[in-house]
Amino acid sequence: PRPSKKEAKVLEYLREFADKHGLELNQDRKGNTMIKRPGSGGGERAPTVVIQGHVDMVTEKNSSSKHNFDTDPIELTKDGDWIRASGTTLGADNGIGVCAALALLEMPNDAKLPPLECLFTVDEETGLTGAKELDAKLITGELMLNLDTEEWGSVYIGCAGSGDTIVEFPVQHDGGSDVKTELATEQKSYRLVCRGLKGGHSGADIASGRGNAIRIVALALNSIRESVQGFRLICISGGNKRNAIARECQAEFLIPESEMSALESDFKILSENITTEFKVEEPSIKLELESQNSVEKPLSPQCADRLLCLLTNLPHGVIKMSAKFKDLVETSSNLGAVKQDKGKGIYAITCLTRSTLPTSLENVRKSIKLLAKICGGSVLQPASYPGWDPNPDSKLLCSTKKCYKELSGKDAKVLAIHAGLECGVISARCPHEIDTVSFGPTIIDAHSPDERVKISTVAPFFKLVLMILNKIVSSKKESRSQL
Numbered sequence: 030p031r032p033s034k035k036e037a038k039v040l041e042y043l044r045e046f047a048d049k050h051g052l053e054l055n056q057d058r059k060g061n062t063m064i065k066r067p068g069s070g071g072g073e074r075a076p077t078v079v080i081q082g083h084v085d086m087v088t089e090k091n092s093s094s095k096h097n098f099d100t101d102p103i104e105l106t107k108d109g110d111w112i113r114a115s116g117t118t119l120g121a122d123n124g125i126g127v128c129a130a131l132a133l134l135e136m137p138n139d140a141k142l143p144p145l146e147c148l149f150t151v152d153e154e155t156g157l158t159g160a161k162e163l164d165a166k167l168i169t170g171e172l173m174l175n176l177d178t179e180e181w182g183s184v185y186i187g188c189a190g191s192g193d194t195i196v197e198f199p200v201q202h203d204g205g206s207d208v209k210t211e212l213a214t215e216q217k218s219y220r221l222v223c224r225g226l227k228g229g230h231s232g233a234d235i236a237s238g239r240g241n242a243i244r245i246v247a248l249a250l251n252s253i254r255e256s257v258q259g260f261r262l263i264c265i266s267g268g269n270k271r272n273a274i275a276r277e278c279q280a281e282f283l284i285p286e287s288e289m290s291a292l293e294s295d296f297k298i299l300s301e302n303i304t305t306e307f308k309v310e311e312p313s314i315k316l317e318l319e320s321q322n323s324v325e326k327p328l329s330p331q332c333a334d335r336l337l338c339l340l341t342n343l344p345h346g347v348i349k350m351s352a353k354f355k356d357l358v359e360t361s362s363n364l365g366a367v368k369q370d371k372g373k374g375i376y377a378i379t380c381l382t383r384s385t386l387p388t389s390l391e392n393v394r395k396s397i398k399l400l401a402k403i404c405g406g407s408v409l410q411p412a413s414y415p416g417w418d419p420n421p422d423s424k425l426l427c428s429t430k431k432c433y434k435e436l437s438g439k440d441a442k443v444l445a446i447h448a449g450l451e452c453g454v455i456s457a458r459c460p461h462e463i464d465t466v467s468f469g470p471t472i473i474d475a476h477s478p479d480e481r482v483k484i485s486t487v488a489p490f491f492k493l494v495l496m497i498l499n500k501i502v503s504s505k506k507e508s509r510s511q512l
């Protein structure tokens with residue numbers, strides 16, 4: 030496993046790999062690692078090509094899994110034409126790209142390859158922070174193959190920019206700051222749980238219509254609050270990652286024992302309505318109500334009202350579709366996680382906003398900040414990162430399309446993606462222009478325990494990489510403009 034911000038072991042592996050093969054390795058202060066391979070097989074004077082991928086992975090697991098991402102290996106399983114993990118994310122995003130780069134680096138000394146600069150970035154999944162702090166002196170190449178997209182047959186030439194928002198919402202309990210008390214005999218405690226959702230990538234899957242467990246639970250609590258007298262919210266927790274659609278959420282609350290029948294009646298209708306709403310996109314959705322014996326003090330009514338107002342109104346999902354590219358999301362936002370920090374006495378609510386337009390991106394982030402302020406919260410908003418502006422006239426794109434046509438007999442789909450790729454950030458940091466395309470094998474449900482890679486697309490993906498590199502060698506030109 031290679032959790033974001035915990036890449037030390039895989040970076041050490043890269044260093045050992047470079048030493049073993051006698052290759053030059055350079056590393057910047059952030060940990061981004063460049064391994065260089067000289068051209069060979071006639072490619073010694075060909076243009077240098079950057080092969081780029083990130084070493085970290087999203088670490089999501091099912092609530093029933095006891096997997097420890099810091100110590101346990103990923104358990105692989107084969108399911109027909111798919112490789113997946115057992116109850117956790119697989120790490121094919123972007124382990125496949127990293128493996129392809131390593132395979133290139135260890136090819137025979139007479140292989141027909143141009144000079145390669147294999148760039149392994151860190152901490153991509155928590156905001157592209159590795160790429161943001163990349164030492165641009167590591168890169169000399171003017172051509173780049175980013176191997177971090179997930180639909181075989183598609184070549185990507187643009188992506189969205191994004192920005193994080195962390196809302197810190199102050200917790201106020203009844204009767205002071207001591208959160209533990211004996212439960213009054215006339216009160217009944219319940220736990221409301223939403224599980225069984227697909228989750229997925231907060232960019233690539235945001236237009237799929239999948240449910241967000243945080244939003245579902247917050248709306249359910251609000252409905253119960255309006256119909257059941259004496260409702261008191263104790264706590265709520267859901268989601269795990271800023272860039273993953275929340276799959277699970279749970280909340281605890283109190284009601285008077287006299288309202289138990291009203292709750293059961295209301296919950297039955299509520300559960301049926303939610304199941305009906307998501308029966309196509311989320312066939313395995315479960316909304317469950319369990320009685321329990323809680324000893325925690327509830328939030329004050331005013332605090333609960335403001336928190337539920339925030340969670341039911343924060344923007345989530347598609348905000349605008351692109352007018353330039355068919356079926357491409359232009360702007361979206363993801364309500365990723367809500368967690369109580371008892372030490373700070375707050376709820377931390379994490380959102381990730383994406384857009385191909387910087388102004389639209391910042392406008393949504395401003396609306397989140399305003400809503401949080403109205404509801405009594407404060408906001409942290411790190412600087413956003415830029416998108417990757419599409420260049421349909423790219424010479425490297427032309428070469429890639431020709432190679433794909435030769436390989437498959439089909440035309441590649443040329444697309445932009447509503448997700449964060451490092452291409453735009455890397456290009457912005459480099460003093461020279463880099464002609465870039467991005468492609469990869471088919472990976473489904475990245476950022477969720479359902480993540481899987483299609484076996485039959487991996488070999489042709491690597492073959493396409495080789496064909497593009499061979500074509501660059503065959504051109505025997507010193508400039509990318511002659512590809």
